[in-house]
Amino acid sequence: MLNKHSTHCPIAFGLNIFGDRWTLLILRDILFQDKKYYNEFLHSEEEISTNILADRLEQLEAQRILKKSPDPLNRKRFTYAPTTKGLDLIPVILAIVRWSGKHDPETAAPRPFLRKLEKPANAIERDIRRKFSLRT
């Protein structure tokens, strides 16, 4: 993920950290499905492999997107919880949900949930859309 091609372009910067599907799927499990244990992530339906999961959790912890703590119920286990930096990824994930809700005819996203995500385009989005509508 972090590599020599890293730049401070704000799009490239973010994608360097979470621009592989597994990273955001782990965050999905934590934010939307209340998972917090390694084994819970391992058993998600996308079937992440143990080595990729261990690597991504380590990177998310190193980036301070997740915080790893001993489980109060069993000190030999660990729990993963989002930091502020991790919670700040919620809008990225919701934007993806909105896009898939619109473009996947078989989406599993419930309609009432998608309606809650509807929002007017901001000025920057409107400007970009206008540019392309003029061109075609």
Next chain:
Amino acid sequence: MLNKHSTHCPIAFGLNIFGDRWTLLILRDILFQDKKYYNEFLHSEEEISTNILADRLEQLEAQRILKKSPDPLNRKRFTYAPTTKGLDLIPVILAIVRWSGKHDPETAAPRPFLRKLEKPANAIERDIRRKFSLRT
């Protein structure tokens, strides 16, 4: 990208299509930097390799996120432009810009641009944040 782990979870669905850094970087070039030619994408500062670029453009066209057309100025060249489905990815990219603008101390995103992106959290985001603030 599209593989056997594909599900209709709206997060996994989107990430299966654009969940690698190169795909959204190509869209960045088109949407924000007015690039439209293969050679322009090739010369972006992140230095995409020709084989990855060719593969991603083909996939973006197959997914109907980009439209490939002969260049009116030179019929031997092709231009790439976003479809409606591609334009609908603008909010995903802007959400990434917002996150990086906040968390990269050396971000190249100009402050006035970031201010234009500020927006109140919607109800779903507030609910998730509340859940984690109660827990800690």
